[in-house]
Amino acid sequence: MEKKVFVSGCFDMLHSGHIAFFKQAATFGDLYVGIGSDATIDDLKGRNTINSERERIYMINAIKYVKESFVNSGSGILDFKEDLIKLKPDYFVVNEDGYSPEKEKLCKKLNIELHVLHREPDLDLPPRSTTAIRSGDNCSLPxxxxxxxxxxxxxxxxxxxxxxxxxxxxxxxxxxxxxxxxxxxxxxxxxxxxxxxxxxxxxxxxxxxxxxxxxxxxxxxxxxxxxxxxxxxxxxxxxxxxxxxxxxxxxxxxxxxxxxxxxxxxxxxxxxxxxxxxxxxxxxxxxxxxxxxxxxxxxxxxxxxxxxxxxxxxxxxxxxxxxxxxxxxxxxxxxxxxxxxxxxxxxxxxxxxxxxxxxxxxxxxxxxxxxxxxxxxxxxxxxx
Missing domain, CATH: 3.30.70.890 (GHMP kinase, C-terminal domain)
Known part of the structure; x- marks a missing residue:
C-alpha cells in the first residue's frame, strides 16, 4: 500500500517552485495537499489571495504529482490539524520557511514523520517564490x-x-x-x-x-x-x-x-x-x-x-x-x-x-x- 504524504500552504499564484515542491514531496508516496482558506490567509498574511480557494483547488488537482487537494477545515497556523487527524498520513513535508515547533509537536503526537525540504528549482529553472512574484506587480516593502x-x-x-x-x-x-x-x-x-x-x-x-x-x-x-x-x-x-x-x-x-x-x-x-x-x-x-x-x-x-x-x-x-x-x-x-x-x-x-x-x-x-x-x-x- 502506497504511503500517504501531506503538505499544506497557501499555494497562491501557482508557479514552478510549487510544482518542484510537490514533485519532491510526491517521492515519499501519494501526495495530499491542504490549502489555507481565503479567510485564513487574510488573517495570517494580512492580504487577500490573488486566486480564490476554489481556483487554487482546481489548479492543484490538475497537477500530476497530486493525488488530491482540499481546503483545510480549520484556521490559523494549524488550520490543517483536524484534516491531518482524519487523513492519517505517514509523512508531513514542509519547506524551511514552513517549519514550526507546533507542527513538529503535532506530528510527534500523531506519529507522523516530519520532513523539512530545502527549496531547489527543478530542471535548471530559475528560483521562484510567491513573494518574489508578487513584488513584480505589487508592493513588496522590506x-x-x-x-x-x-x-x-x-x-x-x-x-x-x-x-x-x-x-x-x-x-x-x-x-x-x-x-x-x-x-x-x-x-x-x-x-x-x-x-x-x-x-x-x-x-x-x-x-x-x-x-x-x-x-x-x-x-x-x-x-x-x-x-x-x-x-x-x-x-x-x-x-x-x-x-x-x-x-x-x-x-x-x-x-x-x-x-x-x-x-x-x-x-x-x-x-x-x-x-x-x-x-x-x-x-x-x-x-x-x-x-x-x-x-x-x-x-x-x-x-x-x-x-x-x-x-x-x-x-x-x-x-x-x-x-x-x-x-x-x-x-x-x-x-x-x-x-x-x-x-x-x-x-x-x-x-x-x-x-x-x-x-x-x-x-x-x-x-x-x-x-x-x-x-x-x-x-x-x-x-x-
Whole structure:
C-alpha cells in the first residue's frame, strides 16, 4: 500500500517552485495537499489571495504529482490539524520557511514523520517564490528585525538612561505572518504611502515620514520609531534615543563583508502569532539598573558586529534579550521557554523578533541549523 504524504500552504499564484515542491514531496508516496482558506490567509498574511480557494483547488488537482487537494477545515497556523487527524498520513513535508515547533509537536503526537525540504528549482529553472512574484506587480516593502536595544525607543524607557537600538532591514524573501514581531503593522501603514515600492532617496527622511504617518496626533499608543527606521533604512542601522520618540542620531553599516557575515550567522524559526489581548505593560520592571543593562548590551553587539566577533556578538545579543525580558517579563512564558530550550545546545544566542512576544525566534549560530529560515539583508544599492 502506497504511503500517504501531506503538505499544506497557501499555494497562491501557482508557479514552478510549487510544482518542484510537490514533485519532491510526491517521492515519499501519494501526495495530499491542504490549502489555507481565503479567510485564513487574510488573517495570517494580512492580504487577500490573488486566486480564490476554489481556483487554487482546481489548479492543484490538475497537477500530476497530486493525488488530491482540499481546503483545510480549520484556521490559523494549524488550520490543517483536524484534516491531518482524519487523513492519517505517514509523512508531513514542509519547506524551511514552513517549519514550526507546533507542527513538529503535532506530528510527534500523531506519529507522523516530519520532513523539512530545502527549496531547489527543478530542471535548471530559475528560483521562484510567491513573494518574489508578487513584488513584480505589487508592493513588496522590506521587513526589519531588531538585534539589540528594543524598547529604548520608548521615552518611558530611555528617560532612565539614553542608548541605542539596532535594526537590520530585510528583503522580503518570505512573506512573514502578521502579529509576529516583524513590524507588519508599520509595514502595512507604509503601503498606504508607497503602494508599489519604497523610494530610494533620503531613507532617514522616509523613516520619519512613516513614523509620523503611523502615529497620528492623539494616538493613545505610540509605535516605536525603530519599526519605521528598520523598514526604510537599508543595511544595519543603530539609532540613539534620549527621552524622546525620535532618535537624536544614526549610525549605519553597509560593508558587504559585515552584512554577509551577519547573513551567515543569523537565522529564524516561526513560532506563532502574538496572543490577542496580550498586555506587555501589565507587569514591568523599568529602572535605571535594568535599562543600563539594555544599553550596555546594545553597545557590545555593535562593536562585536564591526569586528565580526561571533562570541561577543552572541553574548551581547543574549544579554540584550535578557534585559528586555527582565523589564517586560510578559514577553516570554512557559510555552516560549520550551521552544527556546530546543535550541540551547544548537544556537549561540536567541531572542524573539520585536517586543510583542511569540512570532519568530531569531537565532545566532556558528553553523546552519536544519529547519531554520535564512535572512537576506537589504543592501543600500538595491533598495526596493
Amino acid at each position: 521587513y526589519r528585525i531588531d538585534l539589540a536595544g528594543t524598547w529604548i525607543d520608548q521615552p518611558y524607557v530611555s528617560k532612565f538612561k539614553p542608548g541605542w537600538a539596532i535594526t537590520l532591514s530585510l528583503e522580503p524573501i518570505f512573506e512573514y505572518n502578521e502579529r509576529c514581531g516583524m513590524s507588519t503593522s508599520t509595514r502595512n501603514a507604509a503601503k498606504k504611502i508607497w503602494p508599489y515600492y519604497l523610494p530610494i532617496e533620503k531613507p532617514e527622511k522616509l523613516a520619519e515620514i512613516l513614523f509620523k504617518f503611523e502615529n497620528t496626533p492623539g494616538s493613545k499608543i505610540i509605535s516605536g520609531a525603530q519599526d519605521a527606521i528598520g523598514i526604510c533604512m537599508p543595511g544595519l542601522v543603530r539609532h540613539y534615543y534620549d527621552n524622546a520618540y525620535w532618535p537624536k542620531k544614526f549610525e549605519s553599516i553597509h560593508s558587504e563583508d559585515i552584512l554577509s557575515w551577519l547573513e551567515k550567522h543569523i537565522s529564524m524559526v516561526m513560532l506563532w502569532p502574538r496572543e490577542k489581548g496580550l498586555d506587555l505593560l501589565n507587569e514591568t520592571y523599568i529602572n535605571e539598573e535594568n535599562v543600563s543593562e539594555l544599553t550596555k548590551a546594545s553597545e557590545e553587539v555593535w562593536e562585536a558586529i564591526k569586528n565580526k566577533d561571533l562570541e561577543s556578538f552572541s553574548n551581547g545579543f543574549l544579554k540584550s534579550f535578557n534585559a528586555q525580558t527582565t523589564m517586560f517579563p510578559k514577553m516570554v512564558n512557559e510555552r516560549i521557554e520550551e521552544e527556546i530550550t530546543k535550541y540551547r545546545d544548537k544556537a549561540l544566542a536567541w531572542k524573539l523578533a520585536g517586543a510583542g512576544g511569540a512570532g519568530y525566534l531569531i537565532l545566532v549560530t556558528d553553523k546552519p541549523i536544519d529547519g531554520t529560515m535564512k535572512i537576506r539583508i537589504r543592501r543600500k544599492e538595491t533598495q526596493l
